Amino acid sequence: MTNSGPFTNRSPIVLASGSPRRRELLADLGLAFDVHPSPLDEPAPESGESPADYVLRMAEMKTMDVAGRFRGATVIGADTAVVLGNRIMGKPESRLDALDMLAALSGRTHQVVTGFCVVLPDGGAVTGAVSTDVDMRVSTEAELMAYIRTGEPMDKAGAYAIQGVGTFLVTGIRGSYTNVVGLPVARILEVLLSRGIIVPRQG
Structure with a gap:
């Protein structure tokens, strides 16, 4: 997948994720x-495991799995969780589950935490976790149910998409916007540029 943009790669890159949002973010860079994507199932968090440690473990697990099949390439993977207090919110299993998540987030501040893993062509890896605070407006149950009926929440962690219809739920963020979408682009870019994997496009 390629697109015109400010950067170009000097060696092969593989995205170890089927997320359309992550594909768009990388494509926008050019x-x-x-x-x-890795076919591995995601296990539940371990007892006492922090959200940051969990998403980092998932990102490493999936990226390393794909990197084993693409030696010599740069493989990028990530895992994102919506976190309210100590509750990690994954994708809703039903409309009622989505309503429960959205009602819990309504009027409160939560964190979106993304763990990323970049496996380099020499087999080394750079990993990290990025957290963004997200403030949500107070929404009525009728408003939340109307949003759920659009279908958008059903495949999103935390049951909303900040870059989609769900933008109306968000009153403010502190930190990386792209991290909330699913990939901390500035951090990934820093890794790729510093290792000479990508360069600014010329001409």
């Missing part, structure tokens, strides 16, 4: 890359 990078050429292949998409090969």
Whole structure:
């Protein structure tokens, strides 16, 4: 996948995720890359495991799995969680589950935490976790149910998409916007540029 943009890659890049949002974020940079999601199931968090440690473990697990099949390429993977207090919110299993999540988030501040893993062509890896605070407006149950009926919440962690219809739920953020979408672009870019994997496009 490729697109015109400010950067170009000097070696192959593989995105170890099927997320359309992550594909769009990388494509907007102008990078050429292949998409090969990991088929591994995500286990539940371990007892006492922090949200940051959990998403980092998931990102490493999935990225390393794909990197084993694409030696010599740069493989990028990530895992994102919506966190309210100590509650990690994944994708809702039903409309009622989505309503429960959205009602819990309504009028409160939560964190979106993304763990990322970049496996380099030499087999080394750079990992990290980025957290963004998100403030949500107070929404009525009727408003939340109307949003759920659009279908958008059903495949989103925390049951909303900040870049989609769900933008009306958000009153403010502190930190990386792209991290909330699913990929901390500035951090990933820093890794790729510092290792010479990508360069600014010329001409």
